[in-house]
Amino acid sequence: MFSFLRKLHISFFQIIFLGFAGVILLGALLLTLPCASADGSFTPFSEALFTATSAVCVTGLVVVDTGSTWSTLGKFLILMLIQIGGLGVVTTAVSITIFSGRRIDLMQRSVLQESMSAAQLGGVVRLTLFILKVTAAFELIGAALMFPVYSRAFGSGKGVFVSLFHSVSAFCNAGFDILGTQRDPYPSLVGYAADPVINIVIMILIITGGIGFLTWDDIHKNGLHARRYRLQTKIVLFTTAFLIFVPAILFFFTEYRDLPAGERVLASLFQSVTTRTAGFNTTDITKFSDTGKMMMVILMLIGGSSGSTAGGMKVTTFAVLLAVCVSCFRNRRFTHVFHRGIPESVIRKAAAVFLMYLSLFLLSAMIISNIEKLPILTCMFETASAIATVGLTLGITSKLGIFSQCILIFLMFFGRVGGLTVIYAAVGTRYEVVKYPSEEIAVG
Numbered sequence: 001m002f003s004f005l006r007k008l009h010i011s012f013f014q015i016i017f018l019g020f021a022g023v024i025l026l027g028a029l030l031l032t033l034p035c036a037s038a039d040g041s042f043t044p045f046s047e048a049l050f051t052a053t054s055a056v057c058v059t060g061l062v063v064v065d066t067g068s069t070w071s072t073l074g075k076f077l078i079l080m081l082i083q084i085g086g087l088g089v090v091t092t093a094v095s096i097t098i099f100s101g102r103r104i105d106l107m108q109r110s111v112l113q114e115s116m117s118a119a120q121l122g123g124v125v126r127l128t129l130f131i132l133k134v135t136a137a138f139e140l141i142g143a144a145l146m147f148p149v150y151s152r153a154f155g156s157g158k159g160v161f162v163s164l165f166h167s168v169s170a171f172c173n174a175g176f177d178i179l180g181t182q183r184d185p186y187p188s189l190v191g192y193a194a195d196p197v198i199n200i201v202i203m204i205l206i207i208t209g210g211i212g213f214l215t216w217d218d219i220h221k222n223g224l225h226a227r228r229y230r231l232q233t234k235i236v237l238f239t240t241a242f243l244i245f246v247p248a249i250l251f252f253f254t255e256y257r258d259l260p261a262g263e264r265v266l267a268s269l270f271q272s273v274t275t276r277t278a279g280f281n282t283t284d285i286t287k288f289s290d291t292g293k294m295m296m297v298i299l300m301l302i303g304g305s306s307g308s309t310a311g312g313m314k315v316t317t318f319a320v321l322l323a324v325c326v327s328c329f330r331n332r333r334f335t336h337v338f339h340r341g342i343p344e345s346v347i348r349k350a351a352a353v354f355l356m357y358l359s360l361f362l363l364s365a366m367i368i369s370n371i372e373k374l375p376i377l378t379c380m381f382e383t384a385s386a387i388a389t390v391g392l393t394l395g396i397t398s399k400l401g402i403f404s405q406c407i408l409i410f411l412m413f414f415g416r417v418g419g420l421t422v423i424y425a426a427v428g429t430r431y432e433v434v435k436y437p438s439e440e441i442a443v444g
Helices: 004-008 012-031 045-056 072-087 089-099 106-116 124-171 196-210 213-224 233-253 261-273 290-302 315-329 344-371 374-386 403-418 417-426
Strands: none
Touching: 012 045, 012 072, 012 089, 012 315, 012 403, 012 417, 045 072, 045 403, 072 124, 089 124, 089 213, 106 124, 124 196, 124 213, 124 233, 196 233, 196 261, 213 233, 233 261, 233 315, 261 290, 290 374, 315 344, 315 403, 344 374, 344 403, 344 417
């Protein structure tokens, strides 16, 4: 397939773009079938398309309740779409090729490198196998740890599926749950707010999936010798820790004042972890103050790590821009992090990604607010959740009109495939060979 696409002069970026689009379309068509719905009827294509997009883009926003709307087959299909989206369409396709015994050619390796944000072409097949092992290990261990809790509520048979579904959904940072019923739709994990096992296991799965496979590969190679880690690994680990504990402290003092101390700590930590791309919630976030909601918007936009199951503009982008600001404030000529310089090309890319996400997030929020006559902060929350592939909602997604839902579909796709990948796929890439004279301009 890759060779055929290459003969059509399709770029690596277009292959990634078309791969995600193809899986979403196929998933949507399958979800429309009567066997996928709980009541045995055909599902409207718009609902199926939104669900398939959210699953493949590991977002978690839904227009119908997952637990009560879909049959066991439909839920299994959604689980497969989440797994494919979490690993990446290209990684999944190459994995199938590897296990079928066929040779991975240079074309496939190049596309794989681009899709995984790998630093070099060499070793991408080994990295793919490592990704599959890490994914399987974390998801199976997570499911095993949650099984005793879910088996008490659903019995052994259904408990296995519920545990596995939520483990995959958490590791892939998808935020889908299947706990909803006709009487109690869209519950997420609110019923387990005080359960330490579910909270801790889900948080660990979200973090392990969100820090990225490249980070895990570096840790696997170098163990606990932090000085040997690549710069990206150091930035990811330090920034992730900062973005977990600092917001948790802020949530502890600004929200959850009616909870006991133990549950308050657990809820604050969980909300801090899940907000940056997972989409689960253990408390009613519609009751948050505007300060808390705005804090969540910022965390959602930052997201997780490059080369991970998480979305957002990425913690590395945030860290690079922060480092640039520090260098500017200290009047330094170059930008340094952990005694390593940041290349100018990386700074330019970080600035472009930041501007893209900020512009699309705000513009989409203003359009939806105008069309639906909703408060701008509510719409900003929803668009941030979509473009950062988070899945948290203030309850308006299922009530939006079809045009507003199409905007969210585009944002989810843009956020998962990657802004630069979408743009390069649409307009192509050209390398500038002409350098014009420089001239100073006043800024600030």
